[in-house]
Amino acid sequence: MMGLSDGVYFASWFLEFLVINTIFALINSIILIIMVFKFIGFLWIFLLMWLYGMSVFSLGYFFCSFMDRTRIGLIFAILVYFVMYFVSLVSTSDLVSNTLKMLASLLPPTCLQLGLNNFIYFDVIFINII
Amino acid sequence: MEGYFPTMADLTKYVTSTDYNTAGIPEICFGFSIDKINTKVYNYTMNFFVVGRSGGRSSIPDPAQVSQNRFTNKPNLGDFNKWMNSGYLALVKILNDIIFQDATNTTTAKIDFGLLAQNYTTYLDDSKGRLLGAILPFFIVIGYLSPLIVLIYRILSEKVTFLINSSKFLIFIFINSSNYNIGKQIKRRYEDDGSF
Numbered sequence: 001m002m003g004l005s006d007g008v009y010f011a012s013w014f015l016e017f018l019v020i021n022t023i024f025a026l027i028n029s030i031i032l033i034i035m036v037f038k039f040i041g042f043l044w045i046f047l048l049m050w051l052y053g054m055s056v057f058s059l060g061y062f063f064c065s066f067m068d069r070t071r072i073g074l075i076f077a078i079l080v081y082f083v084m085y086f087v088s089l090v091s092t093s094d095l096v097s098n099t100l101k102m103l104a105s106l107l108p109p110t111c112l113q114l115g116l117n118n119f120i121y122f123d124v125i126f127i128n129i130i
Numbered sequence: 131m132e133g134y135f136p137t138m139a140d141l142t143k144y145v146t147s148t149d150y151n152t153a154g155i156p157e158i159c160f161g162f163s164i165d166k167i168n169t170k171v172y173n174y175t176m177n178f179f180v181v182g183r184s185g186g187r188s189s190i191p192d193p194a195q196v197s198q199n200r201f202t203n204k205p206n207l208g209d210f211n212k213w214m215n216s217g218y219l220a221l222v223k224i225l226n227d228i229i230f231q232d233a234t235n236t237t238t239a240k241i242d243f244g245l246l247a248q249n250y251t252t253y254l255d256d257s258k259g260r261l262l263g264a265i266l267p268f269f270i271v272i273g274y275l276s277p278l279i280v281l282i283y284r285i286l287s288e289k290v291t292f293l294i295n296s297s298k299f300l301i302f303i304f305i306n307s308s309n310y311n312i313g314k315q316i317k318r319r320y321e322d323d324g325s326f
Contacts, residue, residue, distance in 0.1 A: 013285065017277075017281060020277060021277070024274075024277065028270065028273070036262065036266065049270075052270070052274065053274065053277070056274050056277065056278050057277075057281065059278070060240070060278050060281040060282050061281075061285065063282055064282055064285045064289065067282075067286055068286075068289065068290065068293065069286070069290070070148060070283060070286040070287055070290060073282055073286045074282055074283060075280065077279070077282050078275065079280065081202055081271075081275065081278065085136045085267075085268070085271050088267065092263070094245075109267070109271045112267050112270060113263075113269065113271075114265040116263065116266055116270070117263045117267075118284070120262050120263045120265075121258050121259065123259075124258070124259035
């Protein structure tokens with residue numbers, strides 16, 4: 001596009017979102033470590049947030065490959081994003097097997113939900129032990 | 131392999147043998163030894179030996195994992211058989227049966243005991259944790275929606291701009307080539323006939 005090779009074009013988008021995502025994840029992690037988690041290390045929370053941000057970026061790029069119109073693309077992306085989140089509400093049930101949970105974790109919001117549930121679970125257990 | 135070693139020394143001798151884990155002396159997971167001191171005193175030992183086995187999945191409830199922890203959902207009334215037939219309780223039951231059979235001199239003698247699991251809802255089913263687990267991911271998902279929208283908007287805008295520019299460029303080429311062709315036709319006819 002515009003005289004750029006594909007690699008340079010993709011790398012420019014990737015680097016731009018990498019910086020934004022790192023800042024975003026850093027702010028989120030600081031808020032979570034101060035207000036929510038007491039016994040989980042900063043690095044793990046930052047890693048979860050950062051990886052989630054990168055997966056959201058990949059998801060956004062994935063949506064864009066199917067769409068040519070801005071408005072329809074945005075509506076479609078938001079809709080699918082929330083559908084993925086609703087899957088996460090179901091997947092946290094104890095009745096769902098681990099295999100299904102791992103498959104559902106291919107959807108970024110579901111993966112975030114399960115990951116955060118584990119963090120909260122261990123944080124709460126540690127509070128109970130103390 | 132079934133049975134038990136008469137003394138602890140026999141068990142030690144078995145597992146430290148140079149031929150251990152071969153066809154003649156198979157590898158064992160659990161080793162028992164019972165020393166009968168007198169008719170009223172029995173000493174027994176239980177030993178666990180690591181066996182190279184991986185990839186298995188426990189079929190009994192594991193309180194360490196929320197997904198398998200049935201304590202958090204309901205009183206556990208149907209799983210006591212699973213505990214009875216596995217782990218420490220099963221080992222104790224085997225030893226108790228052997229001692230009981232020896233003491234009563236009856237091969238069919240056995241001790242059956244029941245087990246009913248206590249419900250630990252107040253300990254593990256933390257309501258605040260559950261509420262936090264539901265609310266926190268929602269806000270983070272909503273929070274990451276804005277960069278997603280901005281990203282998609284910008285990429286698609288660029289894509290649409292590129293498509294429009296490409297269309298303009300194609301139209302420009304079409305008009306130019308049409309002008310050229312029409313002019314060429316007019317010139318050829320004028321040169322051939324001297325008229326249009």
